[in-house]
Amino acid sequence: MTKDFSRAIFTGYLLVQMATFSQSAFSQIAQVTDLKDNENSQPEVRKMKGDRDGHVMQDVIPKNEIPPAPILSVEASLKAMQVADGFVVEPVVSEPNVFNPVAMAFDGNGRIWVAEMTRYMPNIYGDGENVPEGNIVMLEDQNNDGKVDKRTVLISDAILPRTISLVKGGILYADHTQLFFARIEQKKGEVIMVKRDVVDPEYALGGSLEHKPNTMLYNLDNWYYNAKSYKKYQVLPLAAELPNGATEIYRNDLWKMVKADTDYRGQWGVTHDDFGRLYHNGNSSPIQGEYLLPGTLRQNPGFWPKNQADRIGPANIYPARMNPGVNRGYLDGFLIEEGENRGKLKGFTAASGSLIYRGDNYPTRFYGMGLTPGPAANLISARYVSQGHGKMQGELIYPGHEWLASTDERFRPVNMYTAPDGTIYFLDMYHGILQHKEFLTTYLSEQIKARELDKNNNTMGRIYRVRWADKPRGEQPKMIGKNARELVPYLSHANGWWRDTARRLIIQSQPDKSIVTPIKAALNNAIKSDNFPVAANLLWTLHALNGLDLNTLKTALTDSNLQIAATAVxxxxxxxxxxxxxxxxxxxxxxxxxxxxxxxxxxxxxxxxxxxxxxxxxxxxxxxxxxxxxxxxxxxxxxxxxxxxxxxxxxxxxxxxxxxxxxxxxKPADRTNRAQLSSLGQTLYDEGKTLYSGSAACFGCHGADGSGIDGLGPTFWQSEWVIDDKQKLAKVLLHGLSGPIWVKKSRWETSAVMPGLAARTDISDRDLAAIATYIRNAWGNTADTGSHVEPELIKEVRNATKNRQQPYKQEDF
The missing domain is CATH 1.25.40 (Serine Threonine Protein Phosphatase 5, Tetratricopeptide repeat)
Structure with missing residues (x-):
């Protein structure tokens, strides 16, 4: 019996019994059916990796006051959702046809390709997560009733798959380390994988599960972009010249793939707008957008500015239920402490795959809105997005409540997509444990066990559609098998998904030059009708096909619609x-x-x-x-x-x-004040540099070059927290810091708490003095010319603050 067939039988049984079985019954079923790994019955108590020495992990909300979190059927889960007026949520697929979905893509016929992370956190210790049982599946709606009725497993041996995207001849997908190309063919009416190649063995090499590259978003400029990555990828004809700065990494008989550097973006998920700007998010920040097109600041080989990403509206969220089950819920400031919203999260702690909506099902006012799932708060938040002067900006669409929120604690929306039918699809991992083992605290593990959120995971998952209630979903596409000329009309479709897909299919089909003529005709029509989204798509299609000339561009360059003109430039x-x-x-x-x-x-x-x-x-x-x-x-x-x-x-x-x-x-990262330090200072600087990238692990949140990572840790470059006051820096190094804080006139909000090092027996006073000396004199900082940070100062501050049990906040200083 295959594992997928077994899982289907087991999950089907669960669904039939859900209405009557208690949580204890579910636990008994789990014990019977999951004997292979015995994952849900760990007798020993182990130290949780997310614990921070010195943190007092007390319940902010007594456990008996927290609502339960039973497994809900799809019907019950729908009733637990609160959706904004005018919208309706509809089920597309659930177990036993999908399990733990984390990423998906639609092919040219609207079939759904899903990466299933079926081994994610089977229990609070993450035992067995590297067993190669992750799936890549294709889901079909054969009778066009809006619900999946066929599941085809193409790959069943992936380790924690996280990325999936379409490409000529098959799919691109990534596991916890590598990027693959799977050649897909249809034989005797069935879709099968005929070959699998490693495209990039270093795609997601190193790092913890929560901090690995993902997405492979196909953007208007014909590049695939990723979150948590410095790399971009492009598919080219076999004989094509390489773009500047790109390196060929793979080829087959259809195309070759190149890889190049790009700006570092976000943590989970990347999306784009009609202009080709990229949007992403940090762990504790909602959607943020780049004003400049990707690559704008990377064209001078001797210039390394940091690309700017602007937060779209505030980080406020409005959950429908209590949220004490978050990793640092014991710290002050995370949860609302009193009133009718007591116990609810104030802001994001696990922002996931955001979306710029570009479909044609919703009223015009929602086109281009930004949405960010918050799986720890069981909601999806919506923001209007607008272009300011030199920055992206926005505001909450529903201040005081959310676009969609659930009272079901197992509801875990993790990714969102504009669908071929013009609606939005979102993935609900439906998993009791959200935090990965590398960061999970004892506090959170106790929260999980109290509501049995560690039971019956990895056998469930749902995908939903959000439709405008007064408008039916759009038609199902049938693009596969059409030639480039037949695809040209779809480049002007009102739904951005159709435009994106037609552009990719045409470009990757490597058409002859005759295709340029109908595309230019479509461009003239788009300009005449003042249709910027369509004109931009057509311009970038011609750009990839080398089909542009000055005569074609003149009309667009001088158009009164400045977005069309800017794209033409x-x-x-x-x-x-x-x-x-x-x-x-x-x-x-x-x-x-x-x-x-x-x-x-x-x-x-x-x-x-x-x-x-x-x-x-x-x-x-x-x-x-x-x-x-x-x-x-x-x-x-x-x-x-x-x-x-x-x-x-x-x-x-x-x-x-x-x-x-x-x-x-x-390079700013290479600028150093080391030569100007005292003799001891130079020694401490060298020791601090090693500690920064080694056992102290400062680089994980503040970046290898100290420039900061959005949503995790602020920059150290000319930061007043680093260079102004040695004693303040010593206090923060010893006991940590919790946001929000102000850094260089910018408000830094993050749910990630800087851990103090006071209780680390492997970190001495001299080590802390070395780290302080290093960060105060690297990357252009020049705080200790002729001197250094004294180990005696660290010792003095340690003794004076030995009773400190909580991280510092800005107001403490």
Whole structure:
């Protein structure tokens, strides 16, 4: 009997019995059916890896006052959901046809491909999670009634699969380490995997489960992007030239894949808007968006600015039930302490795969909204997204409550997708344990056991559809098997999923040049009708197919819709070199009309082949010097022409600009004050550097270069917490710090609490002095010239604060 067939029988039995069986009965079933690993009956008590020495883990809410968390049937779970007015939630698939879904993708016919992390946290210790039993499955709705009626298992030996995406000839998927290509074919009416290759053996190498790359989002620029990663990927024809900075890592008989550097993004999930901007989130922050197109600040080989991601609205959330079952729920400030909302989370602690909605089922006011699941709070939060001046911004759509919230503690929405039918699909992992073993605390383990959330996991999962109640779902696509010309009309579809899929299918089919003509005709129609989403999609399709020329672009470049014009500037590097001098004349005239057009002109300059492209950078500087992002985009947009630009610019009066230009080729992470320290200071600096990336593990939250990681830890660069006061820094190193805090005029909110090191027997006073000396004098910090942080100071602060039992907060200082 196969494990999938066994799981199906077992889960079907559970569903039949749910209405009458008690939790104890479920536990008995689990003990009978899960003898293989004996995962739900651990007799020994082991230390939890998430515990922090010195933390007093007391229940904020007495356990007998917390609502129970029984397993609910799909029907009961739907009743437990509170959805915003006008929307309705519908089941698409549940156990036994899906288990623990974490990521999915729709193919050209609307079939659902799902990564099932079926071994995630079988118990509070995570025993057996690396058993190769994760699945990649294809789910079909054969009678078009909106519900899945067929499950096909293509892969059943993946270890904790986390990523799935479509590509010509099959799928891309990733396990806990590697990225694979699975060749998929249909034979005798059945879909089968005929071959599997490793595409990137280092895709998710190293790190803990919660901090590994994931997603492979196909963006408008024809690159696949990931969360928790510095890498992007592209599929190209076998004979195609490699993009600048890219390396070929794999090829088959259909295509080759290249890999290149990109900006580091988020933790779980990446999404995009119609302009091609990327959005992601941190663990404790909702959706955040990048104002600049990906790669804008990475074009000058001697320039390394940090890409900016702006939070979309506040981090406030409004759960429908108590949420004491979170990892640091014992700390002050996590839960509301009194009133009708007592025990509910104040903000995100486990933000998951966000979505920019680009479908056609909802009223127009919801198009482009940002949604972020919060599985620890059993909800999905919605925000309007808007473009500010040099930043992305937004506001809560439903202040005081949520787009969707559940009273079921096992409800774990983890990822969201715009569907072919115009609605939104979201994945409910339906798992009692959310926190991974590497971070799970004794406090949370006791919460889990008190409500038997460690029972009957890994045998359930649901996918739901959220539809506008007054509008039926859209048609099912049938794109597979169509040639490129037949797919062109779908590039102009009102639903972004259709546009994205048609673009990918056309580009990866490697059509001949005749395809350019109908796409250009569609572009003219989109411009005439002022349809920016469609025009942008068509422009980027032509860009990937090398089908652009200046004559085609002129209408778009001068269009009154500035988003269309800005997209035209962004893709203008694809026109022939013989036309680029004319383009520069045209762009110089456009620069004075609008700030965003100026930014795109400065950025595209690096990708133009003609030497006088630096005239664009000079013109943008002259007109927009003090506007947001201008210095960074101009310097990045110099590409490899920095020397020529500096010679032409001369000594500019702007100190910030000259600092950037004078430090080209010097990575901020490499700037050090070590040589200026005392003799002991230099020794401590070296010891601190080793500790920072080693046993103290500071890099995990603050980055290897100290520049910070969104949603985890703030930057150390010129941070007042690091360089202003040695004693304050010593207190934080000893006892930790809990947000929110202000860092360099920015409010830093994160549910991640910096752990204190006071109780670490392997970390001495000298070690803490070494860490302090290192971070105060690395990355451009120059706090201890001629001196160092004294081990005696650490000892003095340790003795003075020995009774401290909670991490510090900003107000303590």
């Amino acid at each position: 962004a893709v203008s590097d694809a026109i022939p070199e013989s036309e680029q001098n004319q383009l520069i004349v045209l762009l110089k005239n456009l620069i004075s009309k609008d700030y965003d057009l100026a930014l795109q002109a400065a950025a595209v300059s690096a990708r133009l082949k003609v030497a006088n492209a630096i005239e664009l950078n000079l013109a943008v500087l002259e007109q927009y010097l003090d506007e947001p992002l201008v210095r960074e985009v101009v310097v990045s947009g110099l590409g490899t022409r920095s020397k020529a630009f500096i010679e032409k610019l001369g000594q500019h009066p702007d100190a910030k600009l000259m600092y950037m230009l004078n430090n080209l080729g010097k």
